[in-house]
Amino acid sequence: MAEDTPVPESGGFLTNIVLEIVQSPLNIALLIAIAFLAFKILKRTHAVPAYHPPEPQLPKLRKDFTIEELKKFDGTQEDGRVLVAVNGNVYDVTKGKRFYGPGGPYSAFAGCDASRGLATFSVACKTDGYDDLSDLNSMEMESVREWEAQFKEKYEYVGRLLRPGEEPTNYSDDEEEEESSSAGNATVAGEGGGDKKKNE
Structure with a gap:
């Protein structure tokens, strides 16, 4: 009885797949398309990104224009x-x-x-x-x-x-700093003045 059982050939399954693919032109075309897509995907993941030097920082510009x-x-x-x-x-x-x-x-x-x-x-x-x-x-x-x-x-x-x-506005960093500090001092002075009145 043991002699009647067929012994599977090693590689018989793979041989059948290869024969099935080779016998049909459509299967060959599909296999080529899959290989091409796989190549493109692998190439894209291993591509080295191009180096773009950073743009030089330009000085801040503040002015009105005609x-x-x-x-x-x-x-x-x-x-x-x-x-x-x-x-x-x-x-x-x-x-x-x-x-x-x-x-x-x-x-x-x-x-x-x-x-x-x-x-x-x-x-x-x-x-x-x-x-x-x-x-x-x-x-x-x-x-x-x-x-x-x-x-x-x-x-x-x-x-x-x-x-x-129309005349342009005269923008100046010094003036902006003076305005912000004088506004801050005015607030402090106003707060102090309020406290002084409360104490009187």
Whole structure:
């Protein structure tokens, strides 16, 4: 009886699988596709990330701009700084240079008042002069305000976009420090004065 039991051949199962694959062109195509995908996945996991040197830190800029002054900050100058105006305010968007700098999808806004373009969903600097936006409808103005909120959140505020004939604000770190310290002293003096009256 023991002689009647067939002895399994070693590798018989694997041989059957290989024969099944080789006999069908569809199976061969699927096997090639699987091998290709596996190669791509393994290659991606072992890829060395490219090194991108960090952008140099530019000194903080605080000033108001005329349209002509703003045009100089389109990212093509030596320091590469990019400024964009939205709704009368100027923002330093240099850290978003891949979007707003030369060759970026929004490079038309660099060194410009982007308000009208953002309001009308057009990637173009719509005017060479100061644009008061008075002809925009309420929906377009709401769009400008939404864009401005995003710029405030992401980028550093630099100053105002000046109307023709408007005088710039004189920003000075010394004045800001003096104002904050004098405001603090006034608060302390006010508190002390209140205590003095209570004691009298």
